[in-house]
Amino acid sequence: MVNFETSQALKRLPDQFFATLIDKLNVYKERGYDTLNLGQGNPDQPTPSHIVESLKDAAENPEYHMYPPFHGFEFFKEAISEFYKKEYDVEIDPKTEVAIMPGSKTGLVELSQCFLDPGDIALVPDPGYPDYWSGIEMVGAEMKPMPLLSENEFLPDYDMIDKESWEKAKLMFLNYPNNPTGAVADAEFFERTIQEAEKHEVCVVHDFAYGAIGFDGQKPLSFMQMEGAKDVGVEVYTMSKTYNMAGWRVAFAVGNPSVIKALELIQDHYFCSIFGGLQKASATALLSSQQCVTELADTYERRRDLLVSGLEEAGYHVEPCKGSFFAWLRVPEGYTSQSFADDLLEETGLFVAPGVGFGASGEGYVRIGLNNSEETLKDAVSRFRDFKEKR
Numbered sequence: 001m002v003n004f005e006t007s008q009a010l011k012r013l014p015d016q017f018f019a020t021l022i023d024k025l026n027v028y029k030e031r032g033y034d035t036l037n038l039g040q041g042n043p044d045q046p047t048p049s050h051i052v053e054s055l056k057d058a059a060e061n062p063e064y065h066m067y068p069p070f071h072g073f074e075f076f077k078e079a080i081s082e083f084y085k086k087e088y089d090v091e092i093d094p095k096t097e098v099a100i101m102p103g104s105k106t107g108l109v110e111l112s113q114c115f116l117d118p119g120d121i122a123l124v125p126d127p128g129y130p131d132y133w134s135g136i137e138m139v140g141a142e143m144k145p146m147p148l149l150s151e152n153e154f155l156p157d158y159d160m161i162d163k164e165s166w167e168k169a170k171l172m173f174l175n176y177p178n179n180p181t182g183a184v185a186d187a188e189f190f191e192r193t194i195q196e197a198e199k200h201e202v203c204v205v206h207d208f209a210y211g212a213i214g215f216d217g218q219k220p221l222s223f224m225q226m227e228g229a230k231d232v233g234v235e236v237y238t239m240s241k242t243y244n245m246a247g248w249r250v251a252f253a254v255g256n257p258s259v260i261k262a263l264e265l266i267q268d269h270y271f272c273s274i275f276g277g278l279q280k281a282s283a284t285a286l287l288s289s290q291q292c293v294t295e296l297a298d299t300y301e302r303r304r305d306l307l308v309s310g311l312e313e314a315g316y317h318v319e320p321c322k323g324s325f326f327a328w329l330r331v332p333e334g335y336t337s338q339s340f341a342d343d344l345l346e347e348t349g350l351f352v353a354p355g356v357g358f359g360a361s362g363e364g365y366v367r368i369g370l371n372n373s374e375e376t377l378k379d380a381v382s383r384f385r386d387f388k389e390k391r
């Protein structure tokens with residue numbers, strides 16, 4: 001059997017840190033450990049039934065059994081435009097300012113393929129969602145991590161980026177509400193981002209995956225709400241988290257027409273859009289009452305309150321968690337993020353994501369998912385407490 005040699009591009013792909021972690025969790029499960037998985041980012045609740053019903057109806061429509069239009073159905077792009085108007089009071093031209101994607105993971109990789117050449121730099125949040133790295137490595141470009149530190153409320157400090165990096169930078173990835181820190185961005189930060197992006201001609205990609213999940217009465221800001229945002233970038237929005245549709249693989253980008261055009265061009269070569277029924281049901285989700293979204297955010301907020309207060313009472317420190325569905329816990333003294341995660345799994349069966357898997361500045365933290373029931377989180381808090389008390 002020939003063991004075929006892969007391309008250099010494939011060899012450059014970073015290790016899938018989290019796939020390795022899951023293998024480890026499975027080993028513990030097989031050994032009979034009573035494990036609790038708080039390490040992954042999969043929404044735990046079903047898709048609201050009116051969206052499922054819409055897909056069922058659409059599945060019977062022969063129009064959707066044929067190839068869909070390459071760039072997606074007009075009705076879906078119009079629904080996206082209407083959603084941005086309704087939710088954020090932002091005008092989006094459905095013809096030139098929307099690209100449909102089979103999940104934002106895909107789009108985020110494609111954006112690097114669209115805009116980076118070897119030698120170019122992409123500015124990435126550190127810690128950050130690891131899929132930003134994949135596209136950058138594949139095209140042989142360089143990554144410049146922007147540390148997200150507690151003292152800066154987990155926003156990058158643009159003054160720390162050197163002149164040469166700004167000159168070589170072509171893309172910047174941002175993500176608020178943030179995975180993994182739970183931080184949110186304010187208007188002042190986005191304004192500064194636009195100024196820097198204009199000055200250095202860097203394309204901003206704002207990953208708004210957790211746009212619907214803000215706490216304490218604060219609705220997360222869309223980057224598109226800022227004046228000039230469309231001049232310098234796009235916002236990537238996924239159906240996965242807002243509507244518990246992670247398995248459906250539907251997302252879209254809105255904003256700068258030249259970026260949208262590039263995304264549609266690369267997708268002409270990879271895909272033929274996505275199944276029309278998915279587009280129909282996604283349009284239903286965007287245009288219907290958003291009550292299910294409000295309820296979802298409330299559920300995550302209750303879980304956050306339960307987890308954070310329980311952990312603080314047990315003597316841990318959790319960073320303020322203002323959005324997304326993650327809590328960012330500082331590991332106790334004497335541990336690295338990996339050694340803490342390892343010992344916790346070994347002694348309590350709790351599986352959390354070591355911060356270092358999200359980048360060097362994630363060292364000293366672990367990420368805990370709020371995508372678990374209150375009962376599970378209560379159980380987790382008591383295991384965290386036992387772990388601490390044994391020391």
Ligand SMILES: Cc1ncc(COP(=O)(O)O)c(C=O)c1O
Nearest residue numbers: 041103104105129179209238240
């Ligand atoms: C920050 C962030 N961006 C993007 C994604 C990918 O979302 P999807 O590919 O389901 O659209 C995730 C998923 O966990 C995420 O956490």
